[in-house]
Amino acid sequence: MMLKAEAISASYGRVKVLKDITMSVESGEIVCLVGANGAGKSTLLKVISGIVPAVSGKFLFEGKDITNKKPDFIVKEGLSHVPEGRQIFADLTVRQNLILGSYVHNLPKQEMSRLFDSVFELFPILKSRLMQKAGTMSGGEQQMLAIGRGLMSQPKLLLLDEPSLGLAPLVVETILTVIQNLRSTGISILLVEQNVNAALRISDRAYVIETGAIVAEGKAGELMENDEIKKSYLGM
């Protein structure tokens, strides 16, 4: 078991936004969180990575309790979060952004260059943009940088929040392919994506979240055939 959430609850002020969430990601899986705007998907990712505190419940990452640990500790354990809207450092260069992704490990130079190479293998465009200010790149390139930065901490589990947001159709296809390639290198993925059709197509399993609670779960292929899911999320 890569990640296990047991009865997680979380609140913003007095508003309870996650209620008794129990879910898991197995090693090597792509798991997708499906839900309407405001259902709590991004919040769940933030609670997992320690940005928003859990009020109750427990997270086990490879069997180890990481509930409410500091974000940098969680990254160091091998769990990396690529946030919604990319949140790259616009005034820093591509290279600086990538270096920041690896800072928790304090790696020797040789190891760093190996890491750089592995990111360039996935996103060759980043290599040619290395000294460019990140904010001057197109949306698609910025998303690649955000994922690249996430990979620089050598995660076992990658949390991806809306990686296709604001991207051209062709670039969305590229990103989806990259996610599948990442999985084949052994990285597990927990994916939040409004492009539900595409997300379910590449996922093994999915959880459906409504107003902070899980209302359905199952194999991605089966959920795609579920009438309720089709009506609520797939626009069919």
Next chain:
Amino acid sequence: MTDTRDAILSVQNVTKTFEGIHALEDVSFDVRPGHIKALIGPNGAGKTTLLNAINGIMPPDRGHILFLGSDVVGNSADKVAGLGLSRTFQLIRMFTINNATVLDNVLLGAHLQFKPTLFESIFRRRKVNKAEKEARDKAMELLRFVGLENAADATPGSLPFGNQRLVELARALMTDPKMLLLDEPASGLNDTEVEGFTELLLSIRQKGITILLVEHNMKLVMNIADDIVVLDFGKKLAEGTPQAICANPQVIEAYLGTTLTECRFEP
């Protein structure tokens, strides 16, 4: 090209350079009144730059932009908005100071029409109060129109991303625009939410408001655009109906790809 006299907006040979790089190069197209025209193209193709040129945020180096027949190049953004051309932004811009609510944010859209003088504010309270009430009623009506009447007193930041976009749309409509420029309004909406949004845009068009829509969601674009203009590397790559654009090999190669289901039209 259509006769520019029929166009509500006519973009003519617009060129914009940033540090020697052509962000826009000789771009021309027209938007007919009452139409929904989509502006699509790869990330970085110049779509937002073009919107910025049209609404006066960042004027072009060369070219003309005729809105209702008169050239708006050189006009400030608020002047352009005053002429009836309103816009929303790709990255949502909400006012959050002083705990501004969703309703407050929509009300801000009214400031172009409602400018009481200091004299009026002090000595004509009744008139000003009446105007304020009318603005509030209108803002509430628009929030109802976009489906957010229950969120009027919430702070914008507490709303999910997709709903914040609807607040922006209501704020843009508050100016009684003749034309709306929408920059990726459907990003962050799921397919079912996109269907609701499609209906919303259609009813805006029903009100007689022309729309220029920058959007990557092809489900939305192919469903509602009357015609489409495609930008690539700052140049116009193609222009035509959704069917024609979907069948255009250059557009497929530069932008659409081959896996899109939205491009399969009923015969």
